[in-house]
Amino acid sequence: MATIALSGVTRRFAGTEALAPVDLTVEDGRFAAIVGPSGCGKSTLLRLVAGLDRPTAGRVSADGRAIGGPGPERGVVFQQPALFPWLDVAANIRFGLDEAGVPRAEADRRVAGWIAAVGLGGFERALPKQLSGGMAQRAALARALAPAPGTLLLDEPFGALDRITRNEMQDLLVRVLSATPATVLLVTHDVEEAVYLADRVIVLSPRPGRIVADLTVDVPGPRVRTAPEFVAMRARVEDALGAAMERA
Ligand SMILES: Nc1ncnc2c1ncn2[C@@H]1O[C@H](COP(=O)(O)OP(=O)(O)OP(=O)(O)O)[C@@H](O)[C@H]1O
DSSP: OOOEEEEEEEEEEEEEEEEEEEEEEETTTOOEEEEETSSSSSHHHHHHHHHHSSSSEEEEEEEEEEEOOTTTTTTEEEESSOOOTTTTHHHHHHHHHHHHTTHHHHHHHHHHHOOOOTTOTOOOOOOGSOOOOEEEHHHHHHHHHHHSSSEEEEETTTTTHHHHHHHHHHHHHHHHHHHHHOOOEEOSOHHHHHHHHOSSEEEEEEESBOOOEEEEEEOOOOOOSSSHHHHHHHHHHHHHHHHHTTTO
């Protein structure tokens, strides 16, 4: 696992200031959710940590080392499952293991373990186009975590799924992270999802995104969405988000 740090990070696209200076440290093994109004720079922030983009100013680092590009030590899952359409489920999950030079027998064992862990038994040979949205995201999650990346970056990973499937996927994520721990950054529009999954919820202002609230989720696990302390925490985040919107 890794400590992810952003210090004085800004990102400007031609004429558009997407992120105002952001300072944020997510400690090793912690789970931070990032919420904020549409277009406030959440995906931009995540892409900077993934190494898919460079800041205009400031520094993004993992364990003190500047992030210079994407790497196997940071797994990424987007809203649209990023699976290779020509590879079956098993080969998609295996991809990062082969890249990392994991020996064949060990890779076979790990792929089988992940297929079971994400409930895709019987679909090893299926192509991505043959999967439902939820199944494809199960495969994408397994693919991101199979190389034990240490950091997991999630950009609205369950945003395209129906509520029941989304809740199932949230529980699946909790289970797989208990077996394969990682530092997690989750971008979501869904306050309930943020409170269900994260240790901490970061609220960004409207664009250019600045951190306007940083709330610790002190709801013990297993979390129950209808429990009074959960509902109260959710209301606190919604209030912070509402206050952030009013600053627009
Ligand atoms: N590659 C790019 N080129 C130009 N502008 C961009 C680029 N990427 C993002 N932007 C702009 O930066 C701002 C922030 O975008 P970003 O996608 O990070 O927001 P977001 O908070 O993730 O939005 P949403 O919640 O709607 O997904 C937007 O105004 C967007 O149009």
